[in-house]
Amino acid sequence: MSLHLWWLYVTAVFLISATPGPNMLHVMTQSIAHGPRRALATMAGLMSAVLLCLIASALGLGALLKASPRLFDVLRYAGVAYLVWLGVKAWRAPVGLAATAAPARSHHALYATGLLTGLSNPKLIIFAAALFPQFIDTDRPFGVQLAILVVSFVVIESFWYSIYALGGVKLARWLEPVNRQRLFNRASGVMFVGFGGALLGARA
Template identity: 90%
Template sequence: MSLHLWWLYVTAVFLISATPGPNMLHVMTQSIAHGPRRALATMAGLMSAVLLCLIASALGLGALLKASPRLFDVLRYAGVAYLVWLGIKAWRAPVGGVGGVASRRSDRALYLTGLLTGLSNPKLIIFAAALFPQFIDPSRPFGTQLAILVISFVVIELGWQAAYALGGIKLACWLAPVNRQRLFNRATGVMFIGFGGALLGARA
């Protein structure tokens, strides 16, 4: 991979990761509910999803999804259903104290929720299936290129997740009143459902 191609990749990943989406929204809401330290489990789940999608794409899943629209549709509908479920759950989330009942969730539960959210992320699915393979030069060593691309993505994604998690800390104070919590929960629910709609409209 040439340096020029790597810079194009880094720029694309930086802009895609910076744009608010299910991953960043999920990190921020978990940081608000559980605090930044326990949100690390959520971030680990999201990053596991990133690694799985990018490696699977590099190994040929992206080409398979392009060749089989039906398989892509199955994955897309599953992702839509999960994002809509997250939206309904957020809309109906209890209020009356940031980090209250939800704080009793285990790190394993936070990790699994992060993993499923990441795997249903329309931006990640489309990037991994359609864009990621184009940055791999078949004339150069595959393993080295894959490592560079994956590590670059992980570093950039983690940076943005940390920024959104810290933003959640500041929002937690603002969300002390019950009416603001209810408004935030419903806005979050609408956004997750909106992301599900975006995924529903995606094409391989």
């Protein structure tokens, strides 16, 4: 991989990761609900989804999805259903004393939710299936290129996770009034459903 191609990749990933999407919204909401330290489990789940999608794409899953629209549709509809479920859950999330009385979620549950959210992320699915393979030069060693691309993505994605998590910490203070909590929960719910709609319109 040439340095020029790597810079194009880094720029694309930086801009895509910075754009608000299910992953970043999930990091922020979990940071608000559980604090930035416990949100690390959520970030780990999201990052696992990133690694799975990128490696699967590099190994040929992206080409398989293009060749098999029905398989892509199955994955797409499953992702849509999960994002809509997250939206409904966020809309109905407890506020005030009911929220503080709710039992703390385990790290395993936070990780699993992050993993499923990442795997249903329309931005990640489209990037992995359509764009990621184009940055691999078939005339150069495959393993080295894959390692460079994946590590670059992980570093950039981790940076934005940190930014959104810290933003959630600051936003948590503003959300102390119950009416603001309810408004935020409903806005988050609408956004998750909107991301589901974006995934529904995606094509392999």
